[in-house]
Amino acid sequence: MNISKLDNAIKNFLEKKETNKIYYEEKWNERKERKEFYQTFTKEKLLTISKETFLEYIGKLWSMLIWGNKQYVVNKLIEDNGFDKLKEELVELLYGKTSLEKRWNSFLKSVKGLGPASMSELLTYVNPQEYVIFNKTTILCFTYLDIPNMPKYNYQYTGKKYVDICNIAKKISKELKKIGEQDYDLLAVDYFLWDEVLPYVESKENRQTSKKVIEPKTISNLESISLHDEIKEKIETIGKLLGFESSSEVKITTGAIVDVVWEARIGNMGKAIYVFEVQSKGSIDSLILNLKKAQSNPAVQAVVAVSDESQLSKIIKESTGVIEEKSLRTWDIEDVVNVHDSLVRAHESINKLSLVPESF
Known part of the structure; x- marks a missing residue:
């Protein structure tokens, strides 16, 4: 990891927090509310959830923002997997006792329609001390911080890679905790990446840098x-x-x-x-x-x-x-x-x- 880039981003993040407190509190409170909502679902509650509540449960995910008609998406999810099986697989992913790597790989193999972004988002809400959101933004930001071997295609988003991503996020969390009293869990790391690091990624200068591509051949x-x-x-x-x-x-x-x-x-x-x-x-x-x-x-x-x-x-x-x-x-x-x-x-x-x- 490029510590210089990280320290610079953290410094700017801290300045933004102090000069634009209303914006910061609004965005952070949104994350707290999401975390609180998903943590009301226990293993037992998720197994007995109705289709109507399940629609809200899935529909509230950030990964679902691309879809205007979430009812269609959730109906397709249930149709493709079966409702009971879908709930059982979710419970195993979120609350299972086997290793994270095994649970992740098993869910990816067994469930159609919920990929790494949705899986990791749910895991983060349930246990933000251990799990971080694993999506395109995460990969782009980690790449900007010169963290090597970031996945490009979905087949590279393995359980082993997700464990590595979470460990890296914990290191960033430790650095963030040094700047204040706030509990910078891995959901806060996601906020930091999205709000502070992603703009660097999308800057004209950074877009012009070459990226290593894994060719299909x-x-x-x-x-x-x-x-x-x-x-x-x-x-x-x-x-x-x-x-x-x-x-x-x-x-x-x-x-x-x-x-x-x-x-x-x-x-x-x-x-x-x-x-x-x-x-x-x-x-x-x-x-x-x-x-x-x-x-x-x-x-x-x-x-x-x-x-x-x-x-x-x-x-x-x-x-x-x-x-x-x-x-x-x-x-x-x-x-x-x-x-x-x-x-x-x-x-x-x-x-x-x-x-x-x-x-x-």
Whole structure:
């Protein structure tokens, strides 16, 4: 960790606290209220929670800010996992006796729809002395503080990595405690990162610095499968955030199930369809074949091959004469990740304005 950067950020944080007490107290009290709300849920209460209360329980998470219709998101969560199983898995994650690493990995494997950001946020509220929020902001801020080996893709957000992240956050907490009497738990560390360190991350100077990227072509077969699923989920989410009817694993025509489909209905005239196929490693033959078959559907306006730069070059070359060139698009995986993260941040910011009533 770059102690100089950390000390400078803490110094500025302390000055802000003294010169803008109202702002600081308002933001800190919001965190205290969230912590108090989630700590009213015991293991027994969570196991017997109703669907209506569960909607509030999940809907209040910061990680849910990107969604205007939280009812839809929670219904899908229950549908995909089963309500009883979902509650049991949450209880094990939050209150289980096995190691944090095992509980984390088990939950990620067993539950669909709640990722590292939501998992860590719940853990932080339940026990802010031990757990910190583990999301894109955390990673960006830790990277700015020159903490190495920060994850880029979701498959790298392992239980072992989360334990490491919590240990680093505890070191930051100790430094923060030196500046005052406030109990700087790991929820306070998150506030410090968000309010003071993130602006440095987003500064023009810092954005211009190069970042080390783990290229998809260097990963293992198992990691490739995980990356494929992650990019597929991000494309599906991007479509939803843009207002499309977005779905994954869709049968687009006879013999062709494609990774993601965006649909836009045009009044009562029909719909326009955009098809996406993701390639993270290996042969590109099946991708080209699926995109070719998708083109036989007259509603398909464009087919999009998604991969890394080297693979996209091969796809363009090998699809010549097979796929209609005018309807083939390519999308770099790095761009998908950046677009997803930017859209998420934009929706979080807009939804914080509460321009429309909360749609639970």
